[in-house]
Amino acid sequence: xxxxxxxxxxxxxxxxxPGILNSMRSLFxxxxxxxxxxxxxxxxxxxxxxxxxxxxxGAGKSTTIKMLSGILHPSSGTATVLGxxxxxxxxxxxxxxxxxxxxxxxxxxxxxxxxxxxILKAMYKIDEQDYRHFLKQYDDILEIGRFxxxxxxxxSLGQRMRADLAAAMIHNPSVLFLDExxxxxxxxxxxxxxxxxxxxxxxxxKTIILTTHDMDDIEQLCSRxxxxxxxxxxxxxxxxxxxxxxxxxxxxxxxxxEHVNPKNISGVEKIEQNxxxxxxxxxxxxxxxxxxxxEISQWGTPKDxxxxxxxxxxxxxxxx
Amino acid sequence: MKLYIKLVSASIRSRMQYKMNFVxxxxxxxxxxxxxxxxxxxxxxxxxxxxxxxxYEVGILYGISSVSLSLYRTVAPEIHEFEKYMIEGEFDSxxxxxxxPLVLLLSKNLDLSRIGGALQGxxxxxLSLYHISHTHSITMxxxxxxxxxxxxxxxxxxxxxxxxxxxxxxxxxxxxxxFTLYAPFNAANYPxxxxxxxxxxxxxxxxxxxxxxxxxxxxxxxxxxxxxYLLLPVLVALLFFYLASAFWNFGIRFYHSTGT
Amino acid sequence: MVYWHLFRxxxxxxxxxxxxxxxxxxxxxIFGFVYIAIWTGVLTGKExxxxxxxxxxxxxxxxxxCILWMTVFLTAGLGIQLGVxxxxxxxxxARPVSYYFYVVSQEGGRIAYNALFRSLPIGLIFSLTxxxxxPSHWTTLVYSLLSLLLAIGISLNIFYLxxxxxxxTTEISxxxxxxxxxxxxxSLGGQMVPLTFLPEFLSQLxxxxxxxxxxYYPVLIFLEKADHSVLILQTGWLLVLLFANHGIxxxxxxxxxxxxx
Numbered sequence: 001x002x003x004x005x006x007x008x009x010x011x012x013x014x015x016x017x018p019g020i021l022n023s024m025r026s027l028f029x030x031x032x033x034x035x036x037x038x039x040x041x042x043x044x045x046x047x048x049x050x051x052x053x054x055x056x057x058g059a060g061k062s063t064t065i066k067m068l069s070g071i072l073h074p075s076s077g078t079a080t081v082l083g084x085x086x087x088x089x090x091x092x093x094x095x096x097x098x099x100x101x102x103x104x105x106x107x108x109x110x111x112x113x114x115x116x117x118x119i120l121k122a123m124y125k126i127d128e129q130d131y132r133h134f135l136k137q138y139d140d141i142l143e144i145g146r147f148x149x150x151x152x153x154x155x156s157l158g159q160r161m162r163a164d165l166a167a168a169m170i171h172n173p174s175v176l177f178l179d180e181x182x183x184x185x186x187x188x189x190x191x192x193x194x195x196x197x198x199x200x201x202x203x204x205x206k207t208i209i210l211t212t213h214d215m216d217d218i219e220q221l222c223s224r225x226x227x228x229x230x231x232x233x234x235x236x237x238x239x240x241x242x243x244x245x246x247x248x249x250x251x252x253x254x255x256x257x258e259h260v261n262p263k264n265i266s267g268v269e270k271i272e273q274n275x276x277x278x279x280x281x282x283x284x285x286x287x288x289x290x291x292x293x294x295e296i297s298q299w300g301t302p303k304d305x306x307x308x309x310x311x312x313x314x315x316x317x318x319x320x
Numbered sequence: 321m322k323l324y325i326k327l328v329s330a331s332i333r334s335r336m337q338y339k340m341n342f343v344x345x346x347x348x349x350x351x352x353x354x355x356x357x358x359x360x361x362x363x364x365x366x367x368x369x370x371x372x373x374x375x376y377e378v379g380i381l382y383g384i385s386s387v388s389l390s391l392y393r394t395v396a397p398e399i400h401e402f403e404k405y406m407i408e409g410e411f412d413s414x415x416x417x418x419x420x421p422l423v424l425l426l427s428k429n430l431d432l433s434r435i436g437g438a439l440q441g442x443x444x445x446x447l448s449l450y451h452i453s454h455t456h457s458i459t460m461x462x463x464x465x466x467x468x469x470x471x472x473x474x475x476x477x478x479x480x481x482x483x484x485x486x487x488x489x490x491x492x493x494x495x496x497x498x499f500t501l502y503a504p505f506n507a508a509n510y511p512x513x514x515x516x517x518x519x520x521x522x523x524x525x526x527x528x529x530x531x532x533x534x535x536x537x538x539x540x541x542x543x544x545x546x547x548x549y550l551l552l553p554v555l556v557a558l559l560f561f562y563l564a565s566a567f568w569n570f571g572i573r574f575y576h577s578t579g580t
Numbered sequence: 581m582v583y584w585h586l587f588r589x590x591x592x593x594x595x596x597x598x599x600x601x602x603x604x605x606x607x608x609x610i611f612g613f614v615y616i617a618i619w620t621g622v623l624t625g626k627e628x629x630x631x632x633x634x635x636x637x638x639x640x641x642x643x644x645x646c647i648l649w650m651t652v653f654l655t656a657g658l659g660i661q662l663g664v665x666x667x668x669x670x671x672x673x674a675r676p677v678s679y680y681f682y683v684v685s686q687e688g689g690r691i692a693y694n695a696l697f698r699s700l701p702i703g704l705i706f707s708l709t710x711x712x713x714x715p716s717h718w719t720t721l722v723y724s725l726l727s728l729l730l731a732i733g734i735s736l737n738i739f740y741l742x743x744x745x746x747x748x749t750t751e752i753s754x755x756x757x758x759x760x761x762x763x764x765x766x767s768l769g770g771q772m773v774p775l776t777f778l779p780e781f782l783s784q785l786x787x788x789x790x791x792x793x794x795x796y797y798p799v800l801i802f803l804e805k806a807d808h809s810v811l812i813l814q815t816g817w818l819l820v821l822l823f824a825n826h827g828i829x830x831x832x833x834x835x836x837x838x839x840x841x
Contacts, residue, residue, distance in 0.1 A: 011579075063579070072577070348755075513621075
């Protein structure tokens, strides 16, 4: 269904030096460094798979998505999506895939949501009956009916994302590329989006590739995870394999009023000590946060406690 | 085409949400250009002519140049503001649709307030023609005027497209626009024979604004041009449009291979 | 000194874009060449009917093209209206520095940048091609500099006045005001047509307005074609505007404080 073979994207970087003369000179100089944003990545994704595509900022996630959708052309290697070469038949492919960039909307900023949908309807040549069915179906699952008449600029971030997701589905594509669809959303909005994506994947057999920074997205949605770092695949496997590999620890930082002696607790993976401050890495599926809190308060009197959810950025940086 | 109409009507609706602003900017573009012309009129009123062109003849040149530029500004505001697609990385979102990016850009927005500039140009042309009609026959000019305006519009659009394409390499184009659009169109408000050789060379070749008004008017106002001069604007417009779209496509290929 | 610091900062910000500004300078020069060509075309064979010769007009256009970057092409409303729209102005007014000098010193940095990287290169282009006027007496340079500084002062204060007026106006009427002032600076400032060439009534009126002090008088003093008494007129307008801005800033402060920002 989706296949990448030795997909590579490299950029030339011209080192620029300060000063007018130097910046003029660097315009004409042939000196450059080559940076591989994506470095011979290969994978094969079958119909109905839900793949989490994760890695730190600048790892090459977005670049890969852009190559799969035909926005960028690979420096070497090839990609096939639905049997189509994105580089050669970008427009044909566009009819069959849906894309959402979480950071920016693809709707018409000043127009009511409905008008945006109608423009897309004309763009993808959707007939009236299918369109009405689309509106009904997405009102049921995303409740877009509530803000169809509202201009996009007046929507909340969560509403806007729901509208964007619906817009990406208007031509009923079988493949979805989602680049950070939950970024900046609150807990409720995230939950709505996840439920929607789950339904699309399970009941409608959509093949989905999702990039995200949110570990919960991955845990709740993805059956398979591809991790990349500095343009290279570092892991391609199930969610279980990912967990075994890197642990996905939650982090608890505790500051005591004096030096303490921590003990081993099951479910805690690692304890770092820095004076009277402890950094505890633990697995939430093995020990709950309240239980852990109870344990650690027996070692001394905590002055300050901070909890951090696992962040892909940090987790992956730490392990590679 | 159906899609284009749909997109354009949508953009008009979104503009109409700011009605006052719309009326204001439409009137103001008209006024600012009018005052510019009144300045010129003040000079020519005092000195009668410039290198053999009187106020009304210059008025026709001036009007055609304004109408051409304003029509382009009306139809293609997103081409004019293209640098924002590069700076804010919005260009990607044009490449995920089953329609060419140029069509999407053209249909995304219409700047109707620029019609104020076109109206001002038309008024100047009409007044000038009225005065000229006392001494010349203007039938031929009237018949051919629409062709001239369409060619002028295509030439200005092509120039703008070339300038926008530069953004694929430089990101910013505002400063180039002064060079490729504002200054040349300002120059095209007046007869080309007043300029020194090197400026004339530029306006007849790389930035061919001379063909928008000066060349056909040499014939239509009996200033020594032959009837073939009427064909030149059409040929230049077609050739330049072809070159501009080729360059644009080359720019998109470059974008595909580098991104931003 | 905080104002000097702001001045230097805004100078440095502009430095980042100097490459594209250099391209813009070429375009600016072309505008100048176009005007020179028009005047040459108009005056050829008719110089005796005009108070200025072709050479005079060439110098006039060259000098006015340079001065535009210091007195007319300033930031719209000095950027004050942005602060008014997003509410930042209440913080800026509350700072322990003069708001007026806070705004003006930043624009001053930009003007200094423009003088070095726009006016100077444009002047160089003209002096290498069509020539640039050299005053016959060194005192002219002193008077020109004085007149230029007064012109910058008048212009800064006009732009400040428009900017601060956004506390009371809607976005639309504010844009009107800005647009009208800019048009007046171009036409009644004598940028393309020296005021003498305007119709009699308009010409007499324009000579007494502040806009003439922004382009027309500094250029004429440099070309040694105006009496030094115009400096008094410039100074007068500068004082009037300073006085007005002082009052209006106080009023703006009161309005913002009452509204609570």
